[in-house]
Amino acid sequence: MAEPKGPPSSSKIEMKKYSFPVKPIQRLCWTEATADHLMTHEEPVVLTDTDLVQSALHWDLSYLEQNMGPAKHTVYVSKSRYFMYYDERKVNDFPSFKEPMKKREWTFSKFVDEYKSHEGRTDEYLYYQDALTDTVGSGIKHDFVHFNWHWVSERKKRYNWGQLTSNLLLISQPGNITPCHYDEQHNFFCQVRGLKRCLLFAPDQYDKLYPYPVAHPCDRQSQVDFDSPDFERFPKFKEIEGYECILSPGDVLYIPMYWWHTIETSPGELSISITFWYRGGPVPSKITYPLSSQQKVAITRNIEKMLHEALQDHNEVGPLLHMICDGRY
Numbered sequence: 115m116a117e118p119k120g121p122p123s124s125s126k127i128e129m130k131k132y133s134f135p136v137k138p139i140q141r142l143c144w145t146e147a148t149a150d151h152l153m154t155h156e157e158p159v160v161l162t163d164t165d166l167v168q169s170a171l172h173w174d175l176s177y178l179e180q181n182m183g184p185a186k187h188t189v190y191v192s193k194s195r196y197f198m199y200y201d202e203r204k205v206n207d208f209p210s211f212k213e214p215m216k217k218r219e220w221t222f223s224k225f226v227d228e229y230k231s232h233e234g235r236t237d238e239y240l241y242y243q244d245a246l247t248d249t250v251g252s253g254i255k256h257d258f259v260h261f262n263w264h265w266v267s268e269r270k271k272r273y274n275w276g277q278l279t280s281n282l283l284l285i286s287q288p289g290n291i292t293p294c295h296y297d298e299q300h301n302f303f304c305q306v307r308g309l310k311r312c313l314l315f316a317p318d319q320y321d322k323l324y325p326y327p328v329a330h331p332c333d334r335q336s337q338v339d340f341d342s343p344d345f346e347r348f349p350k351f352k353e354i355e356g357y358e359c360i361l362s363p364g365d366v367l368y369i370p371m372y373w374w375h376t377i378e379t380s381p382g383e384l385s386i387s388i389t390f391w392y393r394g395g396p397v398p399s400k401i402t403y404p405l406s407s408q409q410k411v412a413i414t415r416n417i418e419k420m421l422h423e424a425l426q427d428h429n430e431v432g433p434l435l436h437m438i439c440d441g442r443y
């Protein structure tokens with residue numbers, strides 16, 4: 115079968131230029147054997163023809179404004195185009211930590227008003243990021259019920275994933291960027307409106323991406339500034355190699371658990387996306403060795419958490435790890 119026609123490449127739609135090498139993420143009709151092979155091996159793939167969120171492809175700001183209901187929703191406000199996630203529960207342990215963005219709780223119509231008044235501004239940017247819940251009005255409930263739940267639950271069973279945890283609705287201003295991080299869940303990332311460029315890095319690139327310590331509010335995020343990498347602090351970033359795709363409406367990107375990703379909205383237009391996040395499956399009854407990079411990342415997280423818990427001070431974790439390793443391993 116011929117490869118399905120794809121959206122434009124990043125070189126054709128003015129997006130950020132990076133110096134590291136990237137390979138294309140394959141774009142395949144979900145019924146193809148190669149797509150199934152990639153998913154089975156927890157490798158990313160852009161799936162076409164899933165109809166997963168077909169019923170949402172008509173969503174735009176005015177439809178959402180009329181149908182989202184009166185509840186409040188989370189909108190992040192940032193002084194730059196970067197929206198780095200941080201865990202509010204960890205902020206108090208790091209007194210010098212500066213929140214990279216502010217969290218606001220707004221009704222949808224307040225968001226739309228703010229969105230319109232922020233168009234063209236270069237001092238402040240907005241990014242709506244909230245879970246779809248049953249507070250939404252009947253129009254959106256209807257669209258939600260008509261997502262391709264049959265298809266997605268068949269995928270969950272086939273790949274032995276755990277339960278669906280949430281569907282995050284992401285509404286981005288043109289040009290917004292989510293910096294590089296990994297999540298501890300599998301994700302069917304669905305593009306509904308506009309274009310997004312996704313750069314992914316395999317879990318074995320961990321040492322080249324220098325994540326913040328687990329106790330830090332920016333746990334799971336890379337410390338490397340991709341626009342001007344500090345090669346003295348992060349020398350292995352010079353060896354980074356990634357994968358790239360551009361998503362257009364109807365595309366579903368499988369982002370496997372522990373795969374790093376940074377996502378950029380095209381500068382041309384607003385973007386709407388919906389995530390389907392699934393927990394990892396149960397530990398297999400027969401473990402094979404050597405362990406995968408994913409399993410090793412899980413181990414490092416547990417070691418860091420255990421030391422933090424035992425020492426009760428995140429400042430003591432590094433020195434203890436050095437005491438164990440320096441001159442020994």
Ligand SMILES: O=C(O)CCC(=O)C(=O)O
Binds near residue numbers: 297378
């Ligand atoms: O689309 C984005 O800006 C970020 C999405 C993301 O990180 C995710 O779905 O895991």
Ligand SMILES: [Fe+2]
Binds near residue numbers: 295296297375
């Ligand atoms: Fe993510």
